[in-house]
Amino acid sequence: MVSRYENVIIETVSRLLIPAMQLFGLYVIAHGHGSPGGGFQGGCILAASFILMVIAYDIKEAKSRMSENLNTILCCAGVFIYGGIGLLCVILGGNFLDYSVLHKVLPVDPVKARYMGIFGVEIGVGIAVMAVMVSIFLNIASGGEHEGAMK
């Protein structure tokens, strides 16, 4: 169980760190094309910022920022973005996950459409990984008690 410790240093440092971590997580997702990074890595960093919040404050505080249902919906949304892009490719007349057909809806040529497609699925992966990591952590750390019953 995670319980609350009043500690000015930890709270201040994490208050400063969390936005920076989240910004870095977004950068890692968005810049996965040109440098080491991508959806999984960025999603894990984003999740780490939430976990830091839980450790520095407590689960209640973290939950007030992101409720459990929202988190579950985000898990689904991430996978759905990935699968939706795949199905969109099928609807546009290509094979499953063949991003080059996306040039029919995006103002770019087929090769660049692949670039955009990769970016789209990385966002989906990032959302899914972040939400799932947070969800697994919260469930295991709190023993799965219902919302409001956590300490």
Place this chain on the structure above:
Amino acid sequence: MKFIAFFAILITGFLLIYATVDMPDWGDPNSPPNSHVSPRFIEKVIQETATPNMVTAVLADYRGYDTFGETVVIFTAGIICLMLLRRGSDG
């Protein structure tokens, strides 16, 4: 139990070492993994996907179906943790 475990490990370890004899050396640039499928990923990645990071390109495009499966795996794990650990309102 300990004895069976030790025996199983001996067999597996022996099999692994036996197989290692025919494996390519560490870092051999001409080994099959480095010469059969992967060169295309390196040489054509820019012209085919406009993405300089080959790992991202292979992950999300050439083998995007794998990554799709992988996202589903982690989604499954998240849902499973939710289902198994949530105590019912009566528990």
Place this chain on the structure above:
Amino acid sequence: MNEQASILIIAIPLLVSVLNIPIGLLKRSLCYPLTVFTTLSCVYLSFVIADTVINTGNISYHVGGWEPPWGIEVAIDHLNAYMLVIISFVSFVVSIYAKNSIEKELLPDRIIYFYTIYLLLVTGLLGILVTGDLFNLFVFLEIASLAGYALVAIGEDKAPLATFNYIIMGTIGACFYLLGVGYLYIVTGTLNIADLTRLLPALYHSKVVLAAFAFFVVGVAIKIALFPLHTWLPDAYTHAPSTVSAFVAATMTKVGAYVMIRVMFTVFEPNFTLNALPTTEILGWVASAAMIFGCIMALAQTDLKRMLAYILVAEVGYIVMGVSVGNRAGFTGSVLHILNDSFMMVSLFFVAGAIMYKEGHRNIKNLSNLHKKMPVTMGCFIIAAISMVGVPPTAGFFSKWYLIHGAINAQKWFFVAFLLLSSLMVAAAFFRIIQNIFFQPSESHTTHEEPVRDEVPCSMLLPIVVMSISLLVIGFFSGQIIDSLIQHAVPKGF
């Protein structure tokens, strides 16, 4: 549409399972019809695929538009198409059955997640079947395994403990499989099954390939619970919810057997598997041991589901036996037995679930007079039981006939003897139950009253009836099934 069917059969259940959660959070009662319609659409798509394969030949679908050794290929031939029809049909029937059974056995909070994970399990199994890439197969194997662990874990009191053993054994199996993939990758540089078939014959002398073969077979043997590695199965399948037991028993081991056939006869050549290695001897004897051991243990059980689980161990022995004798009749019997066994297992576990639903227990000794209370269910049970024994008009007879024929053709007289002996023991196990139901006087207090007719709800009764009638139908049409699908799936060189 037709050419996209092979990917839609994965994408549709998957996306619906994802949508299931938001929909379920809004209105819980929508989950069940959604699941049934999804599995029904899978049945439709699997028939479309089977039709395409029979009429126009093998399907090769390039996911992402990349040609095979670089991209991932979805490759479907007769064997895949046949398995797809089985798995999607079973999943459809089980999803109808699920409603009342799980509402009785599960906490209400878990029902939404149950349907989600059930669909993910279906997706994983179908994904294993359609893929033409060894690593992709591993990914879908893990989806199916994770979903299977979770569904077993929500069962009875002892289920989590059984699940933990299942997880440890299953992970060892999956890791051995992954190691096999890695070994093939390091000597060939490719992961595509068709490409491996082309490249491997030049490398059969390599020790790496031998080790890879060993790891594949051992890893898959853990997944299908072949005899000395079966220890996780009886516990896990006994304590799972009845719906889950029915589905998992009917499909997981069969899909594992499919992977084994794929690896032994498509990735490697039959010539290598059977002639260069002592596969026939080792696997054949292991399978014989599995048949005898499974039946002996089944005779010793008093818990109906546990007995069925041990019979499943024996049935896995039959399938592996047919594969290992290495001739046309044996292989045909094996593949036909995959179909028969999954249908028989579903009906028997359905009946066990129905008894659980009405009686609240499943002890074999306290089943007396059940034929008066649940006549239809018991009739279906008898059909499934005689099919399991292998009595002529039912489906079980034909696959056993082919298996014995294969063993005779291979001149393995011991295997023939073991096949017959284990059939006798299965018969003994089932007649013990039938005797308890029909002829044992009830020793409870209500001896004088006639028991009232009290069948399970329609949504449970219908699947039971459908499955047992289909056992007779399969028996009737097994010649046609062999002609149109199985005989094309027999590898070249048999």
Place this chain on the structure above:
Amino acid sequence: MDTMDFIIGKYNYWVYIVLMMIGFYAMIAKNNFAKKLVGMNIFQTAIILFFISTSSKTGGATIPIIQAGMDKAHQYINPLPHVLMLTAIVVMVSTFGVALAVLIMIYRRYKTLEEDEIMAILKMEKQI
């Protein structure tokens, strides 16, 4: 001298074999369920090491990100095993998460994670 070359040339394999056997032993023989899980993690990590080590190339190959003016296959290490192992890592994390959840369920029920203690509890319950 040949033996020395053989051992040094394939040292990556020796490392992963040793790691894998440690993990495998812990998975089968340890009495504590949490230790079994740790063994499982070591086992899977060993396989990941094996895959990653197949991607290396000697002779100045660099990380798999295209840099200006370099477009030959021998100038970059092989990206495919990295991709496969990203997938395998996620699979491993998922399995670990599920196994932990099951462990928590077991702990709630029996208040211990030692296999022999749980067996003793089960035996006692059977007698009652």
